[in-house]
Amino acid sequence: xxxxxxxxxxxxxxxxxxxxxxxxxxxxxxxxxxxxxxxxxxxxxxxxxxxxxxxxxxxxxxxxxxxxxxxxxxxxxxxxxxxxxxxxxxxxxxxxxxxxxxxxxxxxxxxxxxxxxxxxxxxxxxxxxxxxxxxxxxxxxxxxxxxxxxxxxxxxxxxxxxxxxxxxxxxxxxxxxxxxxxxxx
Numbered sequence: 001x002x003x004x005x006x007x008x009x010x011x012x013x014x015x016x017x018x019x020x021x022x023x024x025x026x027x028x029x030x031x032x033x034x035x036x037x038x039x040x041x042x043x044x045x046x047x048x049x050x051x052x053x054x055x056x057x058x059x060x061x062x063x064x065x066x067x068x069x070x071x072x073x074x075x076x077x078x079x080x081x082x083x084x085x086x087x088x089x090x091x092x093x094x095x096x097x098x099x100x101x102x103x104x105x106x107x108x109x110x111x112x113x114x115x116x117x118x119x120x121x122x123x124x125x126x127x128x129x130x131x132x133x134x135x136x137x138x139x140x141x142x143x144x145x146x147x148x149x150x151x152x153x154x155x156x157x158x159x160x161x162x163x164x165x166x167x168x169x170x171x172x173x174x175x176x177x178x179x180x181x182x183x184x185x
Contacts, residue, residue: 044126051122055182058115062144062178065108066171068101106155109148116141133184140177147171 075098084090120137127134147170154163 047122047126051119051126054115054119054122055185058112058119059178059182061108061112061115062175064101065105065112066175068105069168071098071101106151109144109151113141113144113148116144133181136177136184137181140174140181143170143174143177147174 075094078084079091079094084094116137120134120141123137124130124134130138147167150163150167150170154160154167157163
């Protein structure tokens, strides 16, 4: 299971790098400056759009990874209700969603980190400056990295409650900083 959680994000990154269109601009005497300017605008637009798509994919991946917390807190109370406990058509999908979020929690977190790093690089190339919004984004990536290392320790010691709470607090700070970054965009 651990191999799949490490290899899947790695393969996804390789596929993205191979599929992502990389344009190389060469100084050709045949091109007029007007055409060169149009190509720069198209590349700039491509960078901006790619950065935005990757940014929203981070939100989706982080949301999926974070869904494990309310799922595990709320689901036991919901599953205890007699009308749900007796009805397998309602109970089984709830249980399968909880299992799915637990199974892919680490992979979604790793993919969110890789997407956040690539988003940061793309937007830095596009913006060409580091302002307050970018610094908040870098800070949120730092907290995500910190949360991932805590999560890796939690995979070996699942009963460590203080570390689990610290992991949740770190993820919460990541979410708050990410929300501030999005609001400032």
